[in-house]
Structure formats: structure tokens, C-alpha cells
Amino acid sequence: MTTPFGSYELTRFPADPRDRLRAWDAADEYLLRHLESGTGGRGPVDLAGAGQITVLGDRWGALTTALAAYRPTQITDSALTRAATEANLARAGATEGAVTLLTTQDAPPQRIDVLLVRVPKSLALLEDQLQRLAPHVHAGTVVVGTGMVKEIHTSTLNLFERILGPTRTSLAEKKARLIFCTPDPAVIAAAAAAVAASAGAPGGGGWPLTYTLDRDAGSGAGLTAVNHAGIFCADRLDVGTRFFLQSIPTNTDGARVVDLGCGNGIVGTAVAVADPDAELVFADESYQAVASARATYGANVRHGRRDRAEFHVGDGLSMLPAGSVDLVLCNPPFHSHQATTDATALRMFAQSRRALRPGGELWVVANRHLGYHTHLRRLFGNSEVAASEPRFVVLRAVKREKRPRPM
Template sequence: MTTPFGSHELTRFPADPRDRLRAWDAADEYLLRHLDAGTGKRGPVDLAGAGQVTVLGDRWGALVTALAAYRPTQITDSALTRAATEANLARAGVAAGTVTLLTTQDAPPQRIDVLLVRVPKSLALLEDQLLRLAPHVHAGTVVVGTGMVKEIHTSTLNLFERILGPTRTSLAEKKARLIFCTPDPAVTAAATAAAPAGGGWPLTYTLDRDAGSGAGLTAVNHAGIFCADRLDVGTRFFLQSIPTNTDGARVVDLGCGNGIVGTAVAVADPDAEVVFADESYQAVASARATYEANVRRGSRDRAEFLVGDGLSMLPAGSVDLVLCNPPFHSHQATTDATALRMFAQSRRALRPGGELWIVANRHLGYHTHLRRLFGNSEVAASEPRFVVLRAVKREKRPRPM
């Protein structure tokens, strides 16, 4: 990526030379050009003397890597973004500690003088984070958002205006657009005062009788979780099919979201050891809350919560059962790369005889990938839109002498 602030070799995470998706896009480039525009001093704001620079929603660390000289703070919901950022900063020769890395669950900087926002896919997450950041901006804070045209809607602009202050947009360039917001202390004070505790998050609801093994359980969702206000149809179908009589097995809820699948197993089999794994900090916080809302306090020592790259943190051959509702999007891009990585990680983590169960849209054809990877795949349940597939890790047979 070549910018007015220098050229950098950037990769997504996990790095894959076959991946054609870049670690930056036109929205990142547009924002960086804007920050360098103007005369007399570097850009519309003198970043060198501006004070605290915060970057919210940086996709793969492109923005903070380019702006590392100004010691920015990155706030992200993604452990993969954090890993990519660390790798990109190291590749650029940026000393450790130059960029402060925070999650969406961490307390934000006390005072924010420049706020750069990469608009997220989830409007709820944007609202949640703007409400968290509003008390830390001031009348002189420079607020600039960026995103592709298809990511910025009237509702997006309304959030900035309602929570921070007057908002306008730029002309589009290369299908990207900027958002300019002027913080008004009266607006930020009113927005934060009117918002319910925690901005209305997390949301909580009870699963109905049609939710299979999840019926009657309480789901807790932080902002940004898929289908936060209801049980999505794929998970509902999955809960009607998954094995819950696990006989004290070590079970992983992979890509756990709000953790309702793993919690259903934990409630059905109190002897099960359940691992909740997701790359989203918001998701794992939701899974922990869901688990604690349904499992008795004295039985909560049999769960583990992991934020990171799928099952890469687990030892090989340490798991009996993996349950997964894999995503097929990476930000706005449709891709099966994440799902295939989950399948490969599952095979590595499973013990011989261990099983991977997934639910997916029928048209994705994941059975072919499972057969290639595991040597087998069978349909455990199906309906017109979704299919539940089961694959078993076979024991390796010794080669004949």
C-alpha cells in the first residue's frame, strides 16, 4: 500500500499467498489522502501536534500502520485484525508499544483528539462504540469516518449526528466516501444521558420451544453479534440436531457467537468440558454471559473462552466434538476461506474418532470439502435451506511394509 505517509507491505491474517483479497481498500486510501491534504501543515489537522489519535474499526491494521509515527490507538472487535496489525507493524519496523492495541471491550482513551472511524458492517456495533467514545471526545476533536459507498447509509450518518454532532459526507472516490463530523458537547451529553445503561447492550432473550436443545435457555448478545435480537434460523435448525448426550466429552463451540450452542451442551451434560472460541471479542463476551446465565455457579469451572484464530490455540488431538456454524463472509467479501480453515483446524484438534458437526446453507456444498479433508461426510439432518453435516476423524492405519 502506497500512501502519503509511506509505502507498506500489508497482509491479512492468517497470511495466505493464495488469498487475492488485499489488507486495505479504497476507503483506507481515501482517508489517508485526506489526512495529508491541504497546505501549510500536514493535512487538515496537524497530526504531529494533535494529541491522542484513535482509530476505530481498522480492518487489518492498514490505518495504524500508515499512521504509526503519531502513536495511534487502535480499537477493534477482531482478534484476527489485531494479529494482522501486529504483523504489519513489525514488518514496517515499528517498535513494539508504539501503537496501543485495544479491543471493543476495553476502556477507551480518556481523551480523544482525533477519531478516525472505519465504518463496520454492523450498525449496532457502530452505535455501541460511538456511545462508548462520546464522553471522551471534545469540541475540538477531529472526527473522520471512511467506508465504501455501499457501507455508508443514511442510518450511518444519523448515528454520527445523533451521538456526536453535525455530520456531512464527501464526494465519492473509487466507490469510497468520507464522513466528517463536528462534535458538539451538548449533543454528546444528551446522547449519553438518553442511552440506557450500557447503550442498551447486551440484549437478552429466552429461546422458545422450537429451539431444540436450546429451548428455554437465555441468550445474551453484545453489540455486533449476528442476529442479536433473535435466534437465527441456521442455529435454530442446528440446535434441533446436535448431539447433547456427550458423556463428559471435551466439546468446542467454534465460531461461537453468543455461545448458545455450547451452552446447550453444557446444560444437557454438566460433565462436558466446553470450549467457546471466536475471533470476535464481542462474541466471546456474549458467550461467557450466555453460559453464566444458564449454568449454575458451582458448575462453571468446566468452560473455557478463547478469542483468536479458531482452534489454533488448542493442542492437536485434544477435542472430542466440534460444533460449528461457519461464516461465509469476511467483512463485505463472500468467501469460503474462513470455513475451510475452521474445518482444517477442527481435524487437527480432534482426537481419532472425534467428530465435526456443521450447519450451513445447502448451496455452499461443504460436504465435498469435508470428504476431501476427513475422507467422509454424512448428512445428519436437512431441510430445504440448511443441512447439518457430520465428519469423523478416522484413525490412521499403518502403511503395509
């Protein structure tokens, strides 16, 4: 990536030379050009004398890496983004400790003088984070957002306008656009008061949201789901998970069970409630997701059993020893930001096979058209349909014992 601040070799995480998806796009480039020259609207930003710079939603660390000399703070919901940022900073020769890396669950900087926002896919996550950051900006804070044209909607601009202050957009360049927002203390105060009054109400803007699963939710019926902003289908049970809950094995006989890509953790929690002797591992790359899973598990499992669960934010099951689990339950994503890809799912399948003991099982729910049965057969040597309906299929693969080679 070539920018006014230098040229950088950037990769996603995990780095894969076969991956054709770049670690930056035209929206990142547009924002960086604007900061240096004022391209796209208002004049350039004096970053050297700007004070505290916060970068929210940086996809793979492109913005943070380019601005490392100005000692920014990055806030991200993704452990993979954090790992990519660390690798890209090291490759660029950034001074150790020049960048502060925070998660969406961490307390933000006390004062923010420049706020750069890469618009996320989730409007709810944007709303939540703007609400969290609003008390830390001031009338002189420079707020600039960026995204591809297809990512910036009227609802996006309305959030900036309602939470921070007057907002306008730039002309489009290479299908990217900038957002300029002028913080207004009166708007910020009114928005904060509205959130306080509606905390926890669906659609009210207060997070986390909580709801009870209905009786058609299979093994999840009657359980409480707790959802932080940015979780897929945060205000209701999505149809894929509903079908999965009607199919998963819950009589696990004290097994070590992983809820991989756990989201709000309702699948793993259903197993824990059905089998109090089971040991649960909740894993996701999203800090918001793992916080939700922890809250969901705590809301449904007796206090005395809560030490039987682990919660991991990171690269799938990479943190688990090989052959250490009995059952993996997985509802894999098939998008990486706006790109449709099966790379994440295939990595999850490979990690599951490594983590499973011989005889252990991987259960997957997915849209039927994705054809995951082919990948599972190639990886495990077997795959069977455990349940199906017109849109979704639940697949089961077993890790076979290794046969000794003939002498």
C-alpha cells in the first residue's frame, strides 16, 4: 500500500500467500490522502500537533500502521485484526510501543482529539462504539470516517449525526467515501441521556440486549441469551442456530466440548445446561462475541458449575493442545467483512480436526449450497448428514484412529 506517509507491505491474518484478498482498500487510501492533503473535503489534519489519535474499526491495521509515527490508539473487535496489526507494524519497522492496541471491551482513551472511523459491517457495533467514545471527544475533535460507498448508508450518517453532531460526506473516489462529523456537546449529552433511558431495550440503542429463547429452540428453549453489539442477529435467534439447537448432541457424558465461533454462546450453553458435567470451551475471534458468551453462560449455569468453562478470543482453536477435546460444535461464517469466502470455515475445520481426540466429532451447521460436506470428507475422510431442511444442513465428521502402517 502506497500512501503519503510511506509504502507498506501489509497482510491479513493469518497470512496466506494464496489469499488474493488485500489487507487494505480504496477507503483506507482515501482517508490517508485526506489526512495529508485535505483531499475529499476539509483541509489536511495536523497530525503532529493533533494530540490523541484514535483509530476505530481498522480492518487489518492499514490505517494504524501508516500512522504509527503519530502514536495512535487502535480499537478493534477482532483478535485477528489485532494480530495482523502487530505483524504489519513489525514489518514496517514501527517503534515498539508506538501504538496502543485496545479492544471494543476496553475503556477508551480519556480524551480523543482525532477520531478516525473505518465503518464496520455491523451498524449496531458502530452505534455502540460511537456511544462509548462520545464522552471522550470534545468540540474541537476532528472526526473522519471512511468506507466503500456500498458500506455507507443514510442510517450510517444518521448515527454520527444523532450521537456526535452535524455530519456530511465527501464525493466518492474509487467507490470510496469519507464522512466528516463536527462534535456538538449538546448532541452528545442528549444522546447519552437517551441511551441511559433505554438501556437493554431492543432497538433502544442500549447494550447488551437480553432475550429468552422460545420453546421451538430445541435444546436452547427457555435459556437466556445475552448479546453485545455486533453479534450476528443480536436481537433474536437466527434460523441457522435455531436449527442447530434442534440437532446437536447434548448427552455428552461429561465430554470436553467446544463452541467454535461461539457468537453469544447459546449453543455451548445449551450443552452445559443439559450436561452439568461437560467441560465447555467458547472460542471466537470477536471480543464482543466472547463477552456475550461469558454473559450468556453466566445467566444460565449454576454458580457452582461456572468454573467448568473457558473463554478464548483468538484464532479459532490454535490455543488448544492437539487431541484435547471430544466434540466441536461450529456455525462458521462465510464472510470476511464484505468479501464472501470459505477460507475461515476451512481453517476452523482443520483446527477442529487437530484439536479432536481420535473418535471425537465435529458438528457443523451451514447453508446447504456451501457444500461443506466435500471439504469435510477430504479432511476427515468421512462426513454424514445429521439433519437437514430446505435451507440448512447439519454435518457430522469423526476423527478416525490412525491406522498403523503395514510392516
